[in-house]
Amino acid sequence: MTQIRQTPAALAGSAAVFPPEEFRARAAALQDRIRREGADALLLTGPENVFWTAGRQTAGYFAFQALLMPAEGEPVLLVRQLEETGARADAWFADIRTWQDGTDPAAALAELVRGQGVQRLAVERTGWFVSPDMMARIEAALSGVSLCDGSGWTESLRAVKSPRELAALRLAAGYAEAGMKAAIETCRAGASENDVAAEMMSAAISAGSEAMAMEPLVSSGPRSGIPHATWRRRRLEAGDGVFLELAASHDRYHAALMRSVWIGTPPETAQRMMDTSLRALDAALAAMRPGAPCSAPHEAAQREIDAAGFTAAFRKRAGYSMGAAFAPDWGEGAILSLFTGVDTPLAPGMVFHLPITLRDYGRFTVGVSETVILTETGAEPLSSLPRRSPFAETRQERTRR
Numbered sequence: 001m002t003q004i005r006q007t008p009a010a011l012a013g014s015a016a017v018f019p020p021e022e023f024r025a026r027a028a029a030l031q032d033r034i035r036r037e038g039a040d041a042l043l044l045t046g047p048e049n050v051f052w053t054a055g056r057q058t059a060g061y062f063a064f065q066a067l068l069m070p071a072e073g074e075p076v077l078l079v080r081q082l083e084e085t086g087a088r089a090d091a092w093f094a095d096i097r098t099w100q101d102g103t104d105p106a107a108a109l110a111e112l113v114r115g116q117g118v119q120r121l122a123v124e125r126t127g128w129f130v131s132p133d134m135m136a137r138i139e140a141a142l143s144g145v146s147l148c149d150g151s152g153w154t155e156s157l158r159a160v161k162s163p164r165e166l167a168a169l170r171l172a173a174g175y176a177e178a179g180m181k182a183a184i185e186t187c188r189a190g191a192s193e194n195d196v197a198a199e200m201m202s203a204a205i206s207a208g209s210e211a212m213a214m215e216p217l218v219s220s221g222p223r224s225g226i227p228h229a230t231w232r233r234r235r236l237e238a239g240d241g242v243f244l245e246l247a248a249s250h251d252r253y254h255a256a257l258m259r260s261v262w263i264g265t266p267p268e269t270a271q272r273m274m275d276t277s278l279r280a281l282d283a284a285l286a287a288m289r290p291g292a293p294c295s296a297p298h299e300a301a302q303r304e305i306d307a308a309g310f311t312a313a314f315r316k317r318a319g320y321s322m323g324a325a326f327a328p329d330w331g332e333g334a335i336l337s338l339f340t341g342v343d344t345p346l347a348p349g350m351v352f353h354l355p356i357t358l359r360d361y362g363r364f365t366v367g368v369s370e371t372v373i374l375t376e377t378g379a380e381p382l383s384s385l386p387r388r389s390p391f392a393e394t395r396q397e398r399t400r401r
Contacts, residue, residue: 011085011088011089012088012089012094013055013090014089015086015089016055016089016091017057017251017252018164018251020092022162023053023054023055023092024092025162026052026053026157027053027069027074027075030053030069030153030154030157031069031070031071031072033156034069034070034071034122034150035071037122037150037153038120039071039120039121039122039148039150040070040071040116040117040118040121041068041069041070041071041116041121042068042121042123042150042153043066043067043068043069043109043122043150044066044067044068044124044127045064045066045067045124045127045129046126046127046128046129047061047065047129047326048158048323048324048325048332049067049124049127049154049155050066050067050077051252051324051326052154052157052324053067053075054067054075054077054091054092054093055091055092056077056079056086056087056090056091057090057326058083058087059211060080060083060086061129061326063079063080063083064078064080064099064130064134065077065078065079065080066078066105066109068112068118070116070118074093074094074095075095076095076096076097076116077091077097078097078098078105078108078109078112079096079097079098080098080099080101080105081098081099081101082101083098084096084098097112104137104141105134106134106137106138106140107141109138109141109142110141113145114145118145120145120148121145121147121148122148122149122150123147123148123150124150124151124153124154125149126151126152155332155334155335158323158324158332159321159332159335159336159344160347160348160349160350161349161351161373162349165253165323165324166351166373168250168251168253169250169253169254169255169322169351169371169382170255170373171250172209172247172248172249172250172255173255173257173371173382174207174248175204175208175209175248175249175250175255176209176246176255176256176257176383177257177383177384177385178203178204178206178207178248179200179201179203179204179207179209179216179246179257180200180244180246180257180383180385181203181385182199182200182202182203183196183197183199183200183203183216183218183244183246183259184259184261184389185199186200187236187263188236189236189237189240189263190236191236192231192235192236193218193219193220193231193232193233193234193236194231194233196218196231196236196244197230197231200216200218200244200246204246204248207248209249209250210249210251211249212247212249212254213249213254213325213326213327213328213329213330214247214325214329214330215230216230216244216246216247217229217243217244218230218242218243219231219243220236220240220241220242221234221236221240221241221364222362222363222364224240224241224242224243224364224365225359225360225361225362226361227359229243236263237263238263238264239264240262240263240264241260241261241263241266241270241364241365241366242260242261242262243258243364243365244258244259244260244261245257245258245259245355247322247325247330247331247353249330252324252325252326253323253324254322254323254330254331255322255353255371255382256322256330256331256353256355256369256371257369257370258357258367258368259369259385260274260366260367260368260389261389262389266366270366273308273310273313273360273366274366274367274368276304276305276308276310276358277356277357277358277366277368278387278388279304279308280300280301280302280304280305280318281301281354281368281369283300283301283303284297284298284300284301284319284338284354284356285354285378285379285381286378287299287300288346288352288378289377289378290345290346290347290348290374290376291347292345292346293344293345293346294337294338294339294342294343294344294345294346295339295340295341295342295343296346297318297319297338298317298319298338298339299340301314301318301354301356302314302318302340305358310358313358313360314356314357314358314359317333317337317338317339318338318339319338319352319353319355320332320333320336320337320338320353321336321337321350321351321352322351322352322371323335323351331353336350336352338352338354346374347374348374348375349373349374350373350374351371351372351373351374352371352374353370353371354369354370354371355367355369356368356369368387368388370383370387371383
């Protein structure tokens with residue numbers, strides 16, 4: 001049998017999620033920032049920033065990768081040799097270097113930086129996947145090169161999404177809604193948390209979702225009162241609250257959705273908390289206008305929660321930015337939060353997830369959320385799913401029939 005080996009030229013950009021002009025525009029904006037800061041180049045290591053700039057996506061970012069963006073010209077990507085084929089298929093540019101297992105990637109990086117004639121290098125210091133040990137090795141290998149902090153330069157450009165990014169987010173929101181509908185339908189006495197999670201993920205993936213940057217959250221009964229609890233085979237019982245949250249993905253862009261279900265009639269306190277969550281979300285959405293500070297939606301929600309007497313049940317931000325994501329987080333909370341003291345103005349094209357949850361810790365959680373696009377006139381929710389589960393008070397009765 002004749003074996004045909006695909007050439008790098010044929011691979012180039014064949015798996016890119018956007019056309020080259022999208023990435024070239026991003027590179028130009030980032031290079032403008034690099035020049036304004038007086039650096040020769042910016043070193044990126046975070047998978048989201050590498051993806052946003054280069055188009056590169058992989059599950060293998062646990063191995064060192066780095067993107068060198070010069071102040072002028074095209075970027076250079078350094079990856080583990082095993083990742084070269086995928087990198088060439090993703091990237092919009094041709095210069096991709098590799099390091100081999102058993103060698104020191106810090107040394108390969110230093111060779112690359114010096115070969116580009118970089119004298120002043122801005123380094124992203126907030127990437128999660130460069131250990132203190134690795135950073136120390138990089139700094140030692142780059143002895144003689146002036147290093148400065150380039151953290152946040154790329155994130156500031158990622159906050160406002162392009163039309164292509166918004167289109168991907170809308171598709172992701174549809175996948176998340178399909179998953180949530182299936183999860184709600186599965187919530188009944190006798191079903192297990194695993195049953196609910198399986199139906200949720202199956203429906204979202206069947207609708208189109210790719211790998212999710214964080215596992216869905218499915219918890220019931222007293223465990224639903226534990227933040228970020230996941231399914232653990234527990235059987236749902238009459239009188240249980242069920243907490244459901246997931247984010248689905250299209251071309252790595254994530255949209256999230258949260259709902260609550262009660263098996264039977266909720267206790268009076270839980271019902272009041274749910275009513276408060278709904279009012280707080282409405283208030284937050286109404287406060288989202290271009291030019292308003294990111295603190296405004298949070299403070300609007302907090303006023304509703306405080307007025308209902310549930311201040312202690314809500315000890316967190318009202319929302320966070322959404323966009324391109326890799327594990328372990330589906331959000332862009334490190335870019336922007338909707339929280340007190342965040343005075344960054346809201347702008348059209350920003351995307352946020354607003355999870356309004358009220359908890360009786362260790363007993364139950366109720367809540368509701370929307371992922372929204374900020375438009376010229378306000379917040380546009382990306383889901384049409386009813387915010388109050390139509391099944392919340394009928395599941396026990398349906399099970400008895």
